[in-house]
Amino acid sequence: xxxxxxxxxxxxxxxxxxxxxxxxxxxxxxxxxxxxxxxxxxxxxxxxxxxxxxxxxxxxxxxxxxxxxxxxxxxxxxxxxxxxxxxxxxxxxxxxxx
Numbered sequence: 001x002x003x004x005x006x007x008x009x010x011x012x013x014x015x016x017x018x019x020x021x022x023x024x025x026x027x028x029x030x031x032x033x034x035x036x037x038x039x040x041x042x043x044x045x046x047x048x049x050x051x052x053x054x055x056x057x058x059x060x061x062x063x064x065x066x067x068x069x070x071x072x073x074x075x076x077x078x079x080x081x082x083x084x085x086x087x088x089x090x091x092x093x094x095x096x097x098x
Contacts, residue, residue, distance in 0.1 A: 007046070007047040007048060007079070008044075008046045008047070008048060009044040009046070010044055010045045010046070010047055010053060010077075011044055011045075011057065012043075012044065012045050012053075012055070013053060013054065013055025013056055013057050013075070014055055014056045014057075015055055015056070016056065017056050017072050017074070019056070020055075020056035020057065020058050020072045021058060021069070047077060047079050048079065051078065051079045052076075052077065052078050052079075053075075053076070053077045054075070054076040054077070055074070055075070056072050056073065056074050056075075057072070057073050057075060058071075058072055058073075059071040059072065059073055
């Protein structure tokens with residue numbers, strides 16, 4: 001598959017799989033026991049400003065009556081400068097297909 005992410009308008013991840021809902025616009029709709037209505041969805045996150053994001057994002061599937069949740073992905077994203085990437089290389093020493 002292919003996925004393109006707009007790193008300036010990244011939907012905020014849910015902190016746990018239980019709070020990860022079907023549409024990115026609703027992440028994370030949290031209902032607290034003492035609150036009757038869910039909190040509004042937080043504004044999108046700009047990874048160029050925040051530099052790190054970690055949490056759960058929903059995977060959806062298009063069906064006749066709209067989208068449905070088909071899975072959840074836990075993901076950590078970190079944006080590095082070229083110098084930081086050189087200082088902290090990753091993936092070295094792994095064998096195929098990793």
